Amino acid sequence: MNPRPSERDDEVDLLIDAWSRRLPDADLSPLDVMSRLRRAANRLSKLRAAAFRDAGLASWEFDVLAALRRQDExxxxxPAHLIAATMIGSAAMTNRLDNLAVxxxxERRPNxxxxxxxxxxxxxxxxTRVDEAMRGLVAREAVELETLTRDEQATLARLLRRLSDDPA
Incomplete structure (x- = not known):
């Protein structure tokens, strides 16, 4: 009987097997989750970049425009609130706003x-651009998640929420 694709050894399994031969006394079980998360994050970064590029935006442009778009009319x-929303420095934000305004x-206006x-x-x-990028992004993400049922997606979201909670 052939194993399902999700049950076959993947690159992370092979990586853990190799390290277990080199470090037989180490508990490598965290790699089982964290290495897959890193790989999924890398894949998501590429997917996001493609969605934004199709809308004529760079990732950093999307971040700023999305922060504005989420606000009510x-x-x-x-700029201070944009800095907080995007977690970048003041000088970088000034540069980004200059480029987006050009x-x-x-547009900038007096407060x-x-x-x-x-x-x-x-x-x-x-x-228009940020909406196009968001529509493209969620469409691509939906395709990526098709291998999981809705219940599995909900379980994964719940587990990732727990994992990403700041313990402080």
């Missing part, structure tokens, strides 16, 4: 509550 945030995907600061607003073109 008029889809705007201060492309017509965002009516504080004349010393600005708000960054998503333009209609920016909304």
């Amino acid at each position: 008029p889809h705007e945030l201060s 492309r017509g995907l965002v 009516p509550r504080d004349g010393r600061s600005v708000l960054v607003r998503l333009t209609p073109e920016g909304a």
